[in-house]
Amino acid sequence: MRVWIDHAECSGVGVCVDACPEIFTLESDSLAYITVAGHRFGSNDPANVSDEMLESVLDAAEDCPQDCIYVAA
Numbered sequence: 001m002r003v004w005i006d007h008a009e010c011s012g013v014g015v016c017v018d019a020c021p022e023i024f025t026l027e028s029d030s031l032a033y034i035t036v037a038g039h040r041f042g043s044n045d046p047a048n049v050s051d052e053m054l055e056s057v058l059d060a061a062e063d064c065p066q067d068c069i070y071v072a073a
């Protein structure tokens with residue numbers, strides 16, 4: 001599964017961090033980032049995420065008030 005954030009739309013509220021803190025972090029630039037295996041992914045930069053994380057990642061995408069978290073197979 002690939003997951004990415006469009007920073008042009010991210011409002012930095014951090015709902016994604018509440019839903020899935022294993023992957024999403026809120027940084028000092030007030031944007032959410034995805035980090036996997038120590039690598040931080042930038043805007044529209046797809047991260048490969050394990051299937052075990054699917055439920056919480058989908059929760060984050062569904063809860064995101066800006067609808068700027070994208071998930072693809």
Ligand code: SF4
Nearest residue numbers: 010011014016032064
């Ligand atoms: S929930 Fe969406 S808008 Fe809010 S910080 Fe996360 S990615 Fe950005």
